[in-house]
Amino acid sequence: MITPEPHSGQETPLSQPQNDPLGALRQLFPDWYIEHDTVLARWRAMRHQPLALREVKAGARYLILRASPERLGAALARQREITCTPHAGRAAAP
Incomplete structure (x- = not known):
């Protein structure tokens, strides 16, 4: 299971088994x-979008392949940290 982001204090949709993992990933990572x-x-x-x-x-990375939705979610979270992309639903810092 994907664990909550350390700074958010909330569970991600993937940590709730009744949700659709594909839909949850698409919602969490709209880019x-x-x-x-x-x-x-x-x-x-x-x-x-192409990378700078x-x-x-x-x-x-432009393309990421993983064997499970949990591993893909974790890899995408790391990519978000690398590119400093704000979390979906949160405004970017000025």
Whole structure:
């Protein structure tokens, strides 16, 4: 299960098993196109926008593949930290 973000103090939708993991990931990470390949049992996320050179140098990825929605969510959270993308529903700092 995905754990709450350390700074949020709230559970993420993925920590609630009755929710749809694909829908929850798409809601949490709107800057990504996210899909689940049921044949290969892979979860894939691709950015909607190309990366800036500074983001690539910082370790940001355009495509992420993982075996579970929890692992994909964790990888996307790390990418958010690298690119300093604000959480969905939160305004960016001035």
